[in-house]
Amino acid sequence: MTDLPHSPEQPVVAAKTSRWRTFLKSDIVWSYRHSPVTIVASIVALVLILMAVLAPWIAPYNPFNPATLNLMDGFTPPNSNSFAGSYFILGTDNQGRDVLSTIMYGSRVSLFVGFSATLFAMVMGVGLGLVAGYLGGIWDAVIMRVADVQLSFPAILIALLIFGVARGLIPPNQQEGAAIWVLILAIGLANWAQFARTVRGATMVERQKDYVSAARILGVNPFIILLRHVLPNVMGPVLVIGTIGLALAIIEEATLSYLGVGVPPTQPSLGTLIRIGQQFLFSGEWWILLFPAVTLVLLALSVNLLGDWLRDALNPKLR
Amino acid sequence: MLAFIARRLFQSVIVMLAVAFIAFMVFRYVGDPVSSMLGQDSTLADHAALRERLGLNEPFYIQFFSFVGNALQGQFGISYRLQQPVSQLIMERLPATIELAFASASIALVLGVVLGIYTALRPRAFSTGVIMTASLIGVSLPTFLIGIGLIYVFAVELKVLPSFGRGEVVDLGWWRTGFLTESGLRSIILPAITLSLFQLTLIMRLVRAEMLEVLRTDYIRFAKARGLSQRAINFGHALKNTMVPVITITGLQLGSVIAFAIITETVFQWPGVGSLFVNSVAVVDVPVMAAYLVFVALVFVVINLIVDILYFIVDPRLRDGAKSGR
Numbered sequence: 114m115t116d117l118p119h120s121p122e123q124p125v126v127a128a129k130t131s132r133w134r135t136f137l138k139s140d141i142v143w144s145y146r147h148s149p150v151t152i153v154a155s156i157v158a159l160v161l162i163l164m165a166v167l168a169p170w171i172a173p174y175n176p177f178n179p180a181t182l183n184l185m186d187g188f189t190p191p192n193s194n195s196f197a198g199s200y201f202i203l204g205t206d207n208q209g210r211d212v213l214s215t216i217m218y219g220s221r222v223s224l225f226v227g228f229s230a231t232l233f234a235m236v237m238g239v240g241l242g243l244v245a246g247y248l249g250g251i252w253d254a255v256i257m258r259v260a261d262v263q264l265s266f267p268a269i270l271i272a273l274l275i276f277g278v279a280r281g282l283i284p285p286n287q288q289e290g291a292a293i294w295v296l297i298l299a300i301g302l303a304n305w306a307q308f309a310r311t312v313r314g315a316t317m318v319e320r321q322k323d324y325v326s327a328a329r330i331l332g333v334n335p336f337i338i339l340l341r342h343v344l345p346n347v348m349g350p351v352l353v354i355g356t357i358g359l360a361l362a363i364i365e366e367a368t369l370s371y372l373g374v375g376v377p378p379t380q381p382s383l384g385t386l387i388r389i390g391q392q393f394l395f396s397g398e399w400w401i402l403l404f405p406a407v408t409l410v411l412l413a414l415s416v417n418l419l420g421d422w423l424r425d426a427l428n429p430k431l432r
Numbered sequence: 433m434l435a436f437i438a439r440r441l442f443q444s445v446i447v448m449l450a451v452a453f454i455a456f457m458v459f460r461y462v463g464d465p466v467s468s469m470l471g472q473d474s475t476l477a478d479h480a481a482l483r484e485r486l487g488l489n490e491p492f493y494i495q496f497f498s499f500v501g502n503a504l505q506g507q508f509g510i511s512y513r514l515q516q517p518v519s520q521l522i523m524e525r526l527p528a529t530i531e532l533a534f535a536s537a538s539i540a541l542v543l544g545v546v547l548g549i550y551t552a553l554r555p556r557a558f559s560t561g562v563i564m565t566a567s568l569i570g571v572s573l574p575t576f577l578i579g580i581g582l583i584y585v586f587a588v589e590l591k592v593l594p595s596f597g598r599g600e601v602v603d604l605g606w607w608r609t610g611f612l613t614e615s616g617l618r619s620i621i622l623p624a625i626t627l628s629l630f631q632l633t634l635i636m637r638l639v640r641a642e643m644l645e646v647l648r649t650d651y652i653r654f655a656k657a658r659g660l661s662q663r664a665i666n667f668g669h670a671l672k673n674t675m676v677p678v679i680t681i682t683g684l685q686l687g688s689v690i691a692f693a694i695i696t697e698t699v700f701q702w703p704g705v706g707s708l709f710v711n712s713v714a715v716v717d718v719p720v721m722a723a724y725l726v727f728v729a730l731v732f733v734v735i736n737l738i739v740d741i742l743y744f745i746v747d748p749r750l751r752d753g754a755k756s757g758r
Binding site: 147260265266267269272273276277278280281296360364367368371372373374387391394395399402406409410413416417 | 576
């Protein structure tokens with residue numbers, strides 16, 4: 114009797130290792146190994162993400178703790194000791210904050226907003242796309258008309274508008290704390306249509322297939338059919354749009370913050386850092402601007418390249 | 433033809449009404465117009481009087497109709513931030529934005545077509561690879577970074593071009609242009625390049641793809657067999673057929689250029705409609721936001737309408753479809 118609960122575990126472990134092996138032999142891994150650009154891009158993205166996630170533990174300074182800041186450290190050029198004697202590899206800004214540390218904390222904000230907004234857009238877009246594609250009729254017409262109208266305007270404009278409206282609805286004393294959530298909402302709402310359009314098309318193809326009819330005849334709840342049967346089959350393109358959407362969301366966040374309507378200055382993202390750095394461009398302190406800008410470009414470019422690779426790898430027609 | 437245009441016009445009116453409705457909701461329910469206009473030290477009686485005067489006690493649909501009626505006459509109320517009529521603010525700044533959009537669209541169209549033809553005719557050349565890679569990087573860079581980069585190179589390091597503003601403008605009575613002074617022309621170079629880059633890449637890739645496709649077709653092969661010169665084939669026969677989609681895309685992109693001008697105008701402190709909008713969003717200046725929304729929608733709708741009609745004229749297949757009642 115005591116052996117019984119253990120015995121089923123044996124095959125599970127075997128299945129896991131063999132699954133891992135099948136994964137290693139799969140087309141995706143093959144195309145990854147044969148694309149040096151993708152390997153470099155994934156390493157760059159991984160390093161940047163790790164730097165951002167681990168910032169509180171690995172950053173050399175805490176740039177937002179006023180107790181550790183020293184104004185005498187201000188405007189230290191990269192790779193040198195400040196007036197007060199501390200060493201800064203990427204220099205300091207006007208307030209004596211270590212540029213490397215502000216970048217690490219800044220990418221944390223950028224990535225958090227980017228990931229959350231993309232996730233929000235994905236859940237909303239996939240949900241509405243499934244409904245539109247599966248139910249058709251009036252649902253389809255209404256959802257897709259809204260998506261069409263939205264897609265004909267640039268996302269950044271829609272995000273700006275939503276941001277402005279949400280700002281107006283929130284009482285002024287809570288704006289500081291809510292800004293980051295408003296930003297996620299604005300960027301997410303600006304990007305859902307792309308997901309909805311793709312998922313709707315894929316769902317319309319899937320619902321004609323026999324397995325969906327079979328499930329329907331068996332009397333499975335439509336909600337379960339969508340989630341358990343249709344959704345896994347439309348996930349491929351969603352992942353591709355999600356990856357490219359993440360790069361877009363990061364750039365949109367940076368743009369909004371650069372325009373001065375994004376995250377509050379107490380919690381700077383990469384865009385805010387670039388906005389701050391631009392003030393010192395003419396006086397020759399180039400490092401305050403350059404390093405955040407390079408980080409932003411590397412981040413957006415590497416995620417974009419990963420998305421491009423994923424699109425090619427998941428599309429057998431291109432092979 | 434007339435029925436087609438009438439149907440399109442009807443659809444455009446519906447879209448504009450929907451946008452006007454959103455703008456009205458923003459205008460009416462975001463923030464409190466009464467306290468924004470009266471300020472801190474005002475009595476409750478003042479509030480009530482102003483509510484009555486602004487018609488805020490009227491039923492919802494009457495308020496909406498009066499909003500649309502005012503919008504049709506170009507009246508969007510008074511900016512909370514600048515205390516001036518919104519229509520006047522927008523009209524003052526519109527020439528700057530239109531000149532910028534025009535300059536950048538010209539750059540994008542000319543350079544995009546030229547580079548597109550060049551890369552299509554020499555698909556294996558090293559220079560083509562360089563151009564294509566550069567265009568890829570250009571697309572993935574955020575607009576504001578390109579602007580800052582240009583400022584750094586041409587204004588900070590080389591000190592040859594101004595980094596902000598419009599320079600001197602000439603007042604033509606109803607239009608203040610920067611095209612007639614030297615400083616005005618020098619000022620528009622960097623913003624126009626920044627704004628054009630995205631469109632330029634798009635047009636270039638489109639022309640290249642279309643050209644490569646057309647060059648494979650039978651009529652080009654026949655033209656070669658007839659012994660026509662390369663030049664006559666490439667420009668007389670091939671290029672003509674690539675132009676229709678290019679014109680469509682350029683037209684449709686003009687709307688996004690006006691929207692992307694928001695970013696460029698902020699980077700270069702260009703006194704246009706886009707920077708007015710960004711400054712209004714930052715302080716929730718609702719009348720300006722609502723007016724800008726209607727304005728951009730109008731630009732989009734009008735451009736879409738023109739492109740549709742142009743397509744209808746250019747492509748006979750659409751005309752037949754309309755006749756059979758589709």
